[in-house]
Amino acid sequence: MIEILDILVSENFWAASLRIATPLIFGVIGALICERAGVLNLGIEGIFTAGAMAGWMAVWLGAGLWGGVLVAALAGGLFGLLHAILTVPLGLSQHVSGIGVTLFATSLSYFIYRTALPDVSSPPRIEAFQPLDIPILSDLPFIGPALFQQTSLTFLALILVLATGYVLYRTPLGLAIQAVGDNPSAVESQGLSVYGLRMGAVVVGSSIMALGGAFLTMSAFDAFFFGMVNGRGWICIALTVFASWRPGKALIGALLFGAFDAFQVRLQTEVGSFIPGQVFLMMPYILSIIALIVVARKADYPRALLVPYFRGQR
Amino acid sequence: MAPPANDALVLLRLEGITKRFGALTANGDVSLDLRQGEILALLGENGAGKTTLMIILFGHYVADEGQVLVLGPGGALEELEPGSPHAALDAGIGMVHQHFTLAENLSAFDNILLGTEPLSAIKSARLPARKKLDELMARSGLVVNLDTRISNLSVGEKQRVEILKALYRDARGLVLDEPTAVLTPQESKTLFATLTKLAGDGLGIIFISHKLAEVMASSHRVAVLRGGRKVADLPTEGSSQRQLAELMVGYEITETVREPGTPGAPLFVLTGVAAGHGRDAISDVSLDLRAGEILGIAGVSGNGQTTLARVVSGLETVSAGKLMLEGDELGQVSARQMIDIGLARIPEDRHHDGIVGAMTVSENLAIEGIRKPENQRFGMLRFSAMRERAKGLIKAYDIRCQSEASPARLLSGGNIQKIVLARTLETEPKVVLAAQPSRGLDVGATSDVHKRLLAARARGAGVILISEDLDELMRLSDRIAVIHRGHLSQAEPTEDLDRGKLGLRMAGHDGEEAA
Numbered sequence: 001m002i003e004i005l006d007i008l009v010s011e012n013f014w015a016a017s018l019r020i021a022t023p024l025i026f027g028v029i030g031a032l033i034c035e036r037a038g039v040l041n042l043g044i045e046g047i048f049t050a051g052a053m054a055g056w057m058a059v060w061l062g063a064g065l066w067g068g069v070l071v072a073a074l075a076g077g078l079f080g081l082l083h084a085i086l087t088v089p090l091g092l093s094q095h096v097s098g099i100g101v102t103l104f105a106t107s108l109s110y111f112i113y114r115t116a117l118p119d120v121s122s123p124p125r126i127e128a129f130q131p132l133d134i135p136i137l138s139d140l141p142f143i144g145p146a147l148f149q150q151t152s153l154t155f156l157a158l159i160l161v162l163a164t165g166y167v168l169y170r171t172p173l174g175l176a177i178q179a180v181g182d183n184p185s186a187v188e189s190q191g192l193s194v195y196g197l198r199m200g201a202v203v204v205g206s207s208i209m210a211l212g213g214a215f216l217t218m219s220a221f222d223a224f225f226f227g228m229v230n231g232r233g234w235i236c237i238a239l240t241v242f243a244s245w246r247p248g249k250a251l252i253g254a255l256l257f258g259a260f261d262a263f264q265v266r267l268q269t270e271v272g273s274f275i276p277g278q279v280f281l282m283m284p285y286i287l288s289i290i291a292l293i294v295v296a297r298k299a300d301y302p303r304a305l306l307v308p309y310f311r312g313q314r
Numbered sequence: 315m316a317p318p319a320n321d322a323l324v325l326l327r328l329e330g331i332t333k334r335f336g337a338l339t340a341n342g343d344v345s346l347d348l349r350q351g352e353i354l355a356l357l358g359e360n361g362a363g364k365t366t367l368m369i370i371l372f373g374h375y376v377a378d379e380g381q382v383l384v385l386g387p388g389g390a391l392e393e394l395e396p397g398s399p400h401a402a403l404d405a406g407i408g409m410v411h412q413h414f415t416l417a418e419n420l421s422a423f424d425n426i427l428l429g430t431e432p433l434s435a436i437k438s439a440r441l442p443a444r445k446k447l448d449e450l451m452a453r454s455g456l457v458v459n460l461d462t463r464i465s466n467l468s469v470g471e472k473q474r475v476e477i478l479k480a481l482y483r484d485a486r487g488l489v490l491d492e493p494t495a496v497l498t499p500q501e502s503k504t505l506f507a508t509l510t511k512l513a514g515d516g517l518g519i520i521f522i523s524h525k526l527a528e529v530m531a532s533s534h535r536v537a538v539l540r541g542g543r544k545v546a547d548l549p550t551e552g553s554s555q556r557q558l559a560e561l562m563v564g565y566e567i568t569e570t571v572r573e574p575g576t577p578g579a580p581l582f583v584l585t586g587v588a589a590g591h592g593r594d595a596i597s598d599v600s601l602d603l604r605a606g607e608i609l610g611i612a613g614v615s616g617n618g619q620t621t622l623a624r625v626v627s628g629l630e631t632v633s634a635g636k637l638m639l640e641g642d643e644l645g646q647v648s649a650r651q652m653i654d655i656g657l658a659r660i661p662e663d664r665h666h667d668g669i670v671g672a673m674t675v676s677e678n679l680a681i682e683g684i685r686k687p688e689n690q691r692f693g694m695l696r697f698s699a700m701r702e703r704a705k706g707l708i709k710a711y712d713i714r715c716q717s718e719a720s721p722a723r724l725l726s727g728g729n730i731q732k733i734v735l736a737r738t739l740e741t742e743p744k745v746v747l748a749a750q751p752s753r754g755l756d757v758g759a760t761s762d763v764h765k766r767l768l769a770a771r772a773r774g775a776g777v778i779l780i781s782e783d784l785d786e787l788m789r790l791s792d793r794i795a796v797i798h799r800g801h802l803s804q805a806e807p808t809e810d811l812d813r814g815k816l817g818l819r820m821a822g823h824d825g826e827e828a829a
Contacts, residue, residue: 172431172438175424179417188374189415190429190479191400303418311374 003270013262014146018154019220021258023048025157026212027236028243028250029164030076030205036168036245037201038181038304042098043083044209045233046105050075051210053109056217056224057116059126069153069214076210077203079105084202088195091308102233113224123223129153151219153211158251160208165247177201181302184309194309209233238288241296256291260284318351318513318534325350325518326371326407326487327391330380333366340366341377342542348487348518353509355529355550356522358539359562359756361726364522365412367539368489372409373399385486403429408480412491412522414472416464422475423447423460426482443482450481455508469616470501477508488512490521494528495754498614499784499817506532524562524756526555527785540564563757570764572790573772578605580641581776582626582745587635590621596800599635603745603776608767609805610791611780612816615750618800619780620662623749626778627659628652639745653682658738658770662749662780664727668734671723675715676704678722679737711736712762728759735766746770746777752786764790784813798822 007013027044034041041047055072059065079101086097117124129151132138137148168174176197180187184194212232217224235257243250264280326348333341341363348354358364370377376397384405386392395401402409416425427443444460451457456474464472473493480488490509494502506528513519513534523529529536530550538546538561546561559567580602588597596618603609613619624630625637628649637644639655653659661667669678680689680700689700704718713732715725722733731751739746748767752760767777767790781787787794788808795805796819803819 170438172427172435173433175420175428175438176433178419179425179428182417182419183415185411185413185415186417186425186428188399189372189409189411191398191403192429192433300419 004267007263007266007270010266011142011146013259013266015149016262016265017255017259018147018150019258020261021254022150022154022157022219023212023215023232024236024239024254024257025161025251026215027209027233028239028254029157029160029247030207030209030212031236031240032243032245032247032250033164033177033205033208034080034202035240035305036181036302037177037198037205038184038302038307038309039084039087039198039202040094040098040237040306041080041083041101041202041205041209042095042237043079043101043105043206044098044236045229045231046102046109047076047079047206047209048213048216048229048233049109050079050105051213052217052228053113053213053224054210055214056126057113059128059218060124065127065129065218068218069211072210072214072218073207076213077207080203080206080209081199083206084199087308088198088202091310094306094308106229110226123225125222126218128217128222129219153215153219156211157215161247161251168247178302181304184304184307188309188311194311198309209236212236235285235288238292241299242288242292244295244300245302253291257284257288260287318349322349322351323385323389324348324391325385327383328367328371328380329383331367331370331377331382332379333363333370333375333377339542341370343380344539344542344544345380346537346544346547348520350486350518351513351516352535353513353519353521353533355533355536356520356539357524357526357529357536357558357562358522359524359758360728360754361756362539362562363542364539365491366542368409368491368520368522370396371402371489372407373397373402403483406484406486408477408483408485408488410473410476410480410488410490410493412495414476416472416475418465419463421461421463422458422467422471422478425464425475426460426479430483447478447482450478454478454481454512456481469496470498470505473497473505481512485517487518487520490519492522492524494523494525496615498821499813500821502528526558529558530555538562559757567757567761570761570768570789572608572768572792575606575771575792577607577792578774581605581639582778583638584625585636585638587625587632587637589625589630589632590618590800594618594621594800596621596625596797596802597634599797599800599802601778601795601802601805603778605744605776606771606774607792608771608777608779608790610787610794610808611778611797611802612784612787612794612820613780613782613797614820615782617797618802619749619797621800622797622802623662623747623780626652626745626747627657627661656744658741658743658746658775660731660734660738660746660748660751662753664730664734665723669722669730672721674719675708675713675722675725675733676701676718678733679704679707679718682737683741707736707740728755728762731755731759731763735763739766739770742773742775743770744775746775747780748777749780750782751779752781752783760786784816787816788813796820 031041031044051072054075055068058071059068083097083101086092087094131149131151134148138144176187176192180194180197188194213229216228239250239253242253261284264283268277268280324347328344328346331341331344344367356364369375371382382394383391384394394405431438456478458471458474493505497505509519533550536548536550536558537544540562582603584599584601587599590596593616599622621630625632628647628651683689689696701718708718711732714729751763771777779791791808793805793807794811796803796816
């Protein structure tokens with residue numbers, strides 16, 4: 001018990017939670033934007049990989065860090081566009097197309113990486129984002145190191161949560177996105193373009209997802225290696241349901257998951273060796289499943305999620 | 315009703331509209347004018363092309379030939395860009411679709427505002443919009459609580475939101491597709507009063523309908539479509555229901571008449587039945603159906619009829635009360651047992667619950683008796699016997715299909731209903747449960763359904779007729795009970811009832827003389 005308390009009061013634990021949550025925040029916000037418009041984007045896992053690879057490679061080739069972020073977003077946007085074309089005007093199965101995009105984006109990223117660096121055994125590192133030193137805030141006792149010594153990308157993720165909430169609930173565009181995910185004919189009969197809104201949402205959402213991948217290579221690990229996304233995309237899909245498609249709850253969900261993950265790492269070292277390490281690794285996922293069971297039964301799905309829209313069809 | 319003055323400007327003109335879907339011509343060379351302040355009824359059977367014509371006008375479809383002209387700001391008719399709802403809205407055309415086009419997850423206010431502001435706006439200008447809407451609601455009498463989520467509004471309120479949507483965009487012409495299909499008689503009356511008022515202010519209105527009574531009562535002019543072509547365009551004044559009905563179907567109509575009957579012994583009795591949950595739950599429902607009678611159950615959709623029908627069909631477990639057939643108590647029975655002991659089920663949603671769309675007509679005709687020896691032997695289906703039997707039924711029930719081997723989903727609603735009738739009534743059932751049997755059917759198919767139900771009654775079967783259509787109930791039923799919020803009133807002889815009384819009870823007023 002004492003060990004658990006020790007973990008919870010360490011500033012280091014809270015800082016790690018926020019750090020681990022950051023890529024998930026990007027991912028869940030991106031997935032939420034797609035799904036609010038009625039398109040499930042299972043391409044997310046591959047888009048994470050593509051963002052991680054593209055951002056890292058841009059920096060490695062000499063672009064600035066923010067240049068790398070931009071390249072990652074562009075890469076995500078392109079795969080998003082592919083998914084959008086397949087699922088929106090062509091109306092193909094969103095599941096199949098999404099899985100396809102994941103396989104394609106992942107393989108293509110690995111392929112480009114291997115082609116560019118055929119003989120490298122240990123992945124080359126880049127000069128990554130460094131924790132910001134915010135005057136006053138970062139120097140606060142406990143709170144400073146726990147919350148304010150993060151890299152710019154973490155703050156970007158938090159800003160994106162606010163911005164997404166504002167756009168979704170306060171602007172005409174946000175209302176249109178909510179409407180197109182509920183009843184596309186409501187949008188069409190008011191003279192707006194269903195395809196335009198849905199494709200736009202998928203492209204933008206995918207760009208944001210890719211930033212989650214970029215965070216991994218440009219802020220967390222400083223390098224690109226195979227299998228590094230490791231299911232984070234899928235977790236975001238589950239977190240979107242957990243969040244009931246609301247940005248604020250999405251943030252909470254991502255932070256919870258981050259905290260579970262940070263906690264299990266520390267618990268592993270504290271409690272020692274008689275429990276296999278894999279049990280601890282499972283913990284956040286098991287807790288996610290339990291959280292989903294509790295929350296998602298009442299989930300308020302966008303009514304037109306997964307339903308393709310064909311004009312004139314009644 | 316007084317039509318608008320003769321010099322009223324033509325607001326909208328359809329010229330030679332033709333639209334084909336493959337081999338089918340949905341609209342053939344249709345021309346139509348709408349003047350300011352005029353209420354035009356577009357009358358026709360299902361599949362006559364009314365809706366297609368109107369959604370071409372609104373830009374969901376592009377016509378193969380012909381054009382749409384709208385009164386421009388200069389006072390001359392200008393061509394409307396085809397295939398663009400956006401252009402139609404800009405030209406002042408509003409449309410209220412039969413299936414509401416509202417986002418259920420947004421408030422009424424947000425739905426009305428949707429698409430009226432540029433998407434690039436970083437803030438929604440809500441205060442001026444609110445003011446304009448308040449004025450509109452006061453002027454038109456269309457009042458809704460703007461801040462309520464659409465999912466919490468009643469059907470009538472949703473329709474008001476749809477009309478407000480059009481008026482908010484300063485519509486000059488308003489199209490309503492079967493606006494009364496989902497309303498109570500009282501709500502329909504209010505709607506038409508509102509429309510008349512709006513027309514008085516200069517709005518041109520087209521409403522699609524196949525109900526003759528409302529067309530006669532509420533329009534200035536009637537255009538009749540049949541088989542995609544306009545067959546008549548005449549002032550409502552001076553025409554008769556009979557004349558319009560015959561224009562609509564294209565032949566002389568013989569009315570179905572209910573001969574006085576002699577109801578027999580109690581056949582099927584429900585006592586204190588409760589089932590279902592939520593909005594469609596029923597509680598303490600009792601009814602006694604006698605042999606050789608039609609018992610009508612009136613009510614607006616969503617008041618428990620669906621659950622009642624499911625209970626009678628054996629699809630729903632009852633939580634209280636009992637069912638008795640010919641004096642024997644039925645325990646917990648399954649749907650198949652109900653069919654086996656003599657229930658004919660004509661389901662409310664015939665496309666969904668009445669047929670299996672992907673299976674052939676002959677398979678659909680056999681499906682409820684699939685275990686009978688004429689359809690199977692040692693567990694193997696006898697396809698040729700099924701086909702032979704189907705051919706006979708297709709003839710007897712006048713099912714229009716390419717052959718008994720075509721998939722049932724390709725048939726029209728009326729012919730799908732005939733499959734259901736042929737399948738269920740051919741076995742001479744004791745009890746017939748007909749849920750909304752003529753909903754959405756045209757005059758011809760409706761009269762067919764009615765004849766079959768009366769024939770079953772004459773044969774001595776008991777028929778439970780669940781319907782929203784008061785004319786149908788009054789015409790066919792020996793007795794009528796009203797269902798409202800899951801409660802069923804005592805059935806009364808039809809002779810003691812009138813439309814007004816029934817309408818009030820359907821709306822939940824149980825007072826005898828309540829106004």
